[in-house]
Amino acid sequence: MARPIWSGTLTFGLVSLPVQLFSATESHTIRFRQLERGTSDRIRNKRVNERTGKEVAAEDIVKGLETDGEYVVVEPDELDEIAPGRSQALEISGFVDLDEVDPIYFDRTYWLAPKDEEHAKVYALLHEALSRTSRAGIATFVMRNREYLLAVKAEADVLAVHTLHWADEVRDPKEEISTTPGKRKLPEKELKTAVELVEALDMEWHPEEYRDTFRERVLELVEAKAKGETYEKAEPPPQATNVVDLMDVLQKSVDRAGGKQRKGARKGGGLERLNKKQLYERAADADIPGRSSMNRDELIEALGNAS
Known part of the structure; x- marks a missing residue:
């Protein structure tokens, strides 16, 4: 059985539903090992202090963001403290026709399941309501120190969660590509x-x-x-x-x-x-x-x- 990658509470209106998030896809990409040519010796990456050249233990590494030429250090618990709902809330703000969402916004797909049998009825009600209305719930949540925009959609017998790109993450092709033909008269x-x-x-x-x-x-x-x-x-x-x-x-x-x-x-x-x-x-x-x-x-x- 797959293990959940996130657990929290899905809310729509005043309804709250404990849920778990599972990966819906898996990669079958062939992963090569890096070897030194002419040998079978593995090449390994190390975390190295670029000033001293010494290897640094994982527990001694913190996050830092450069501002005005200096680094501001942020600890993991500080990120958790500012996360909306303390990283445990998946809040549906409204429902839209999924056809209105341009495919370019879609990123990855996950399965959403009720956390226990006790809340299966609430889960089934949301699934059936989305199926009958052909709509998707638009929601946000925080996972692994990052906030995601989501579309919650009813599949055959399960709720699917599609992560969406934020609007400012989608590049304008007119600005990025110089060879697009645009509108032209065709024979x-x-x-x-x-x-x-x-x-x-x-x-x-x-x-x-x-x-x-x-x-x-x-x-x-x-x-x-x-x-x-x-x-x-x-x-x-x-x-x-x-x-x-x-x-x-x-x-x-x-x-x-x-x-x-x-x-x-x-x-x-x-x-x-x-x-x-x-x-x-x-x-x-x-x-x-x-x-x-x-x-x-x-x-x-x-x-x-x-x-």
């Missing part, structure tokens, strides 16, 4: 063909069909090197489309997308009903080269050709 024929391409590549969203193929390639690389074998290199990235040939490339893309769908239906032999993971497993059984970098349509086409 109607090219625009129509681009819309056709988007519609031709329409698909349903099935997150289980996607996986970290680079992670798989890294594991294959490590396995091959451990056995002294060669490894398959990825294809070079495609070259940028020549603006002069844009209309021709768009039309060929539309034709190719339509052709893939027809070909897949003819040759698929039921492959269209499989998700990407199942297609990849069949491609692995058939020893189809380059399968790890293929998308779903390419896997269907390769399996159809192989059969």
Whole structure:
């Protein structure tokens, strides 16, 4: 069972609900060790006093913020003393339509659970109310010496908490990027063909069909090197489309997308009903080269050709 990363009280109106916060996701990133080249010696980071060069124990390290050329030292208990609700309150200030929140504001997702069975009814009431109204509660709370803006939303059978960026944390693209085209008049024929391409590549969203193929390639690389074998290199990235040939490339893309769908239906032999993971497993059984970098349509086409 997962352990809560925060415990406190969720409030909405005059209602208070003891809750616990759990991580909703986990990272499968491959983490390499740092070694000295030519050896198996680990490289370790140390906390070192930059003036004396001596290592400093963790308990002797405090937080400091520079002001006017000098550091003001702040102790952990002083941060706890000024935290709203002493870091134990998650207060919903109001409810909004979640569609009104721009996706750029979303950061991380957590699960919210009642702290005990005694308060399960209050939890269920809030969950059902959010489900029926299709709304999310906007709240703030403090965790690990940082205040967060949150959206509390009802999922299938649990409350989800999405941490949100503060407004002043979201960068203005007009100020940050000099190459954005802005509003411009586009050739109607090219625009129509681009819309056709988007519609031709329409698909349903099935997150289980996607996986970290680079992670798989890294594991294959490590396995091959451990056995002294060669490894398959990825294809070079495609070259940028020549603006002069844009209309021709768009039309060929539309034709190719339509052709893939027809070909897949003819040759698929039921492959269209499989998700990407199942297609990849069949491609692995058939020893189809380059399968790890293929998308779903390419896997269907390769399996159809192989059969």
